[in-house]
Amino acid sequence: xxxxxxxxxxxxxxxxxxIVILNCEDELMDILKLLDIRSFHTAMSKNDEKCSLDIAFVxxxxxxxxxxxxxxxxxKRSRLLIALGTCAVWGGVAAMKNEVSRQRLKDIVYGSPxxxxxxxxxxxxxxxxKVDFSISGCPIEKEQFLQAVASLVHGDIPVLPKYAVCxxxxxxxxxxxxxxxxxLCLGPITIAxxxxxxxxxxxxxxxxxxxxxxxNIASEVEILEERGxxxxxxxxxxxxxxxxxxxxxxxxxxx
Amino acid sequence: MSEKDIFIDYLARVEGETAIKINIKGNKPQELxxxxxxxxxxxxxxxxxxxxxxxxxxxxxxxxxCPVSHMTTALRAIEKAMGINPSQQTRIxxxxxxxxxxxxxxLIHLYMLAMPDYHGYSGAQEMLPEFAEELSRLMRxxxxxxxxxxxxxxxxxxxxxxxxxxxxxxxxxxxLERRQRDLEKIETDAVKTVRMVSEFSIPDFCRKTExxxxxxxxxxxxxxxxxxxxxxxxxxxxxxxKYFEEQEVSYSMAxxxxxxxxxxxxxxxxxxxxxxxxxxxxxxKKLAKEVGFKLPDYNPFHNNLAQSLEIFYGIxxxxxxxxxxxxxxxxxxxxxxxxxxxxxxxxxxxxxxxxYTINARGVIEKANIxxxxxxxxxxxEEDLHHxxxxxxxxxxxxxxxxxxxxxxxxxxxxxxxxx
Numbered sequence: 001x002x003x004x005x006x007x008x009x010x011x012x013x014x015x016x017x018x019i020v021i022l023n024c025e026d027e028l029m030d031i032l033k034l035l036d037i038r039s040f041h042t043a044m045s046k047n048d049e050k051c052s053l054d055i056a057f058v059x060x061x062x063x064x065x066x067x068x069x070x071x072x073x074x075x076k077r078s079r080l081l082i083a084l085g086t087c088a089v090w091g092g093v094a095a096m097k098n099e100v101s102r103q104r105l106k107d108i109v110y111g112s113p114x115x116x117x118x119x120x121x122x123x124x125x126x127x128x129x130k131v132d133f134s135i136s137g138c139p140i141e142k143e144q145f146l147q148a149v150a151s152l153v154h155g156d157i158p159v160l161p162k163y164a165v166c167x168x169x170x171x172x173x174x175x176x177x178x179x180x181x182x183x184l185c186l187g188p189i190t191i192a193x194x195x196x197x198x199x200x201x202x203x204x205x206x207x208x209x210x211x212x213x214x215x216n217i218a219s220e221v222e223i224l225e226e227r228g229x230x231x232x233x234x235x236x237x238x239x240x241x242x243x244x245x246x247x248x249x250x251x252x253x254x255x
Numbered sequence: 256m257s258e259k260d261i262f263i264d265y266l267a268r269v270e271g272e273t274a275i276k277i278n279i280k281g282n283k284p285q286e287l288x289x290x291x292x293x294x295x296x297x298x299x300x301x302x303x304x305x306x307x308x309x310x311x312x313x314x315x316x317x318x319x320x321c322p323v324s325h326m327t328t329a330l331r332a333i334e335k336a337m338g339i340n341p342s343q344q345t346r347i348x349x350x351x352x353x354x355x356x357x358x359x360x361x362l363i364h365l366y367m368l369a370m371p372d373y374h375g376y377s378g379a380q381e382m383l384p385e386f387a388e389e390l391s392r393l394m395r396x397x398x399x400x401x402x403x404x405x406x407x408x409x410x411x412x413x414x415x416x417x418x419x420x421x422x423x424x425x426x427x428x429x430x431l432e433r434r435q436r437d438l439e440k441i442e443t444d445a446v447k448t449v450r451m452v453s454e455f456s457i458p459d460f461c462r463k464t465e466x467x468x469x470x471x472x473x474x475x476x477x478x479x480x481x482x483x484x485x486x487x488x489x490x491x492x493x494x495x496x497k498y499f500e501e502q503e504v505s506y507s508m509a510x511x512x513x514x515x516x517x518x519x520x521x522x523x524x525x526x527x528x529x530x531x532x533x534x535x536x537x538x539x540k541k542l543a544k545e546v547g548f549k550l551p552d553y554n555p556f557h558n559n560l561a562q563s564l565e566i567f568y569g570i571x572x573x574x575x576x577x578x579x580x581x582x583x584x585x586x587x588x589x590x591x592x593x594x595x596x597x598x599x600x601x602x603x604x605x606x607x608x609x610x611y612t613i614n615a616r617g618v619i620e621k622a623n624i625x626x627x628x629x630x631x632x633x634x635x636e637e638d639l640h641h642x643x644x645x646x647x648x649x650x651x652x653x654x655x656x657x658x659x660x661x662x663x664x665x666x667x668x669x670x671x672x673x674x
């Protein structure tokens with residue numbers, strides 16, 4: 001079997017997923033032998049920008065029109081396109097204030113009268129192209145990435161948990177930060193895979209992995225309101241990592 | 256007059272997106288631009304209106320390589336704004352995290368981003384199998400350092416347990432012992448790393464500049480200290496805005512920072528070593544001498560060697576801290592107050608600055624972040640200018656490669672620089 005041709009690409013983000021890949025210390029040498037990496041700008045200077053790819057891993061969100069063009073090109077040349085990390089899957093932190101005009105943000109950051117340059121509200125990859133598989137997380141968990149690579153090189157689509165962080169947290173027998181400590185915890189509506197990393201350290205889930213399928217956002221908001229949180233604080237937290245997610249947008253539109 | 260054009264449309268083996276554009280007429284660059292085109296995410300914009308305790312978690316997402324630095328610097332700025340003095344234990348744990356992250360970051364840069372240039376390779380995958388031993392060493396060392404960051408922060412990148420005035424969770428003493436034993440195992444690897452980097456054929460280039468770093472009286476400062484420079488600046492961190500300024504650059508998404516009315520400056524490993532060499536332990540000084548590191552060193556390519564020496568130092572320092580560390584649960588309570596706070600840290604790439612204005616309800620009213628690459632921006636362009644003049648006789652491709660290597664030697668982070 002010939003080695004699968006791989007590309008690792010970044011839209012706008014912190015390069016955190018690429019770092020997680022490099023942090024697979026026990027496996028990286030094997031991965032390098034197993035895959036034919038054709039494009040990985042952060043780690044290689046000779047990149048093939050044209051060849052067809054078996055798998056494209058793409059991290060980061062779309063915040064610039066040029067990125068839309070390059071993502072479409074990546075899609076065209078790739079058999080499978082995998083969204084890596086919360087920015088790619090849900091829009092990530094850059095999308096937390098998508099309702100604020102870009103000009104206003106430019107004025108705050110670059111000073112009045114403001115710079116003129118192109119910028120679009122941050123969007124996840126699937127808003128523009130077909131995404132074959134998503135691995136969320138801010139950052140992704142390296143085990144999920146490795147599992148996914150193992151499945152993909154064998155021609156299978158990986159299987160990731162479909163339940164919420166809340167379930168992992170209960171299995172770990174943590175004190176419930178939401179119900180017992182009245183903290184702003186998004187564990188019940190956030191997709192599992194981190195083994196409740198934050199709650200294990202006594203930190204409420206900030207929703208960095210994005211919403212679980214069929215997340216009951218209304219019920220989560222109601223529980224938080226009962227505990228004295230303002231809608232402003234709740235919505236801010238909901239939108240911190242996955243603002244553009246349909247479940248969140250639908251809920252916000254109703255209120 | 257002969258004319259040469261250098262255009263690198265997307266510089267590889269650095270973090271983030273930048274282009275280099277140089278037009279040379281005769282032996283002089285007529286136009287020289289480091290065009291940092293990484294688009295902004297507007298962190299300073301969307302932090303406004305958020306609660307102070309959300310800030311560290313959010314700003315750690317500025318960078319996947321130095322999240323500890325952004326998180327810790329934000330925590331300290333918020334604490335200063337509210338008049339909170341964190342415990343000795345909290346300060347030590349933050350120092351450990353900063354050191355372990357610095358070593359990991361330097362390792363990735365030296366082995367994966369810088370080293371291929373010195374052996375004529377495109378990247379790590381091409382370097383296998385010839386450099387399998389070196390790459391295995393990299394993996395071994397990086398794992399130990401990432402495990403240490405994760406033991407304290409709950410996760411190596413974007414840590415979770417560091418909060419205002421302390422940590423929500425502490426590693427067990429057994430865990431700390433394991434981390435200490437692991438550190439012992441990689442000390443020889445660190446020495447090999449320094450020797451390996453010292454054998455790179457570093458371009459002969461020298462340009463005097465102003466080095467700036469954080470300095471404290473009794474230790475090699477990573478988090479707390481005064482801002483000092485090789486041109487005699489010495490100011491407390493809250494006075495930064497009085498002495499420094501940020502300027503917009505028409506062709507770049509990142510700004511440039513400099514000391515008001517002065518030329519460009521350099522921050523990072525080489526600046527730290529130049530300014531704080533006397534505070535390093537004898538073993539590091541001895542190794543530095545053995546590999547020919549001499550003060551003052553004005554060759555920016557030697558930032559690589561300085562990073563390798565900091566790897567050796569960082570591992571030793573972490574081990575020493577762990578040897579005497581006894582942790583106990585502390586009361587992290589504090590009162591929310593309005594205020595303005597500024598803080599610095601030495602991120603792996605150099606001085607990082609966060610400043611926040613917080614109102615009485617704990618809501619952020621203003622945020623400002625100045626990153627190491629913003630501090631280095633003007634200096635990189637100055638160095639490129641002189642490097643081009645010095646090498647203008649060479650073929651265009653060779654000059655271009657030298658320019659790429661110079662920018663990489665700074666280990667820039669363009670995502671950070673734009674944020």
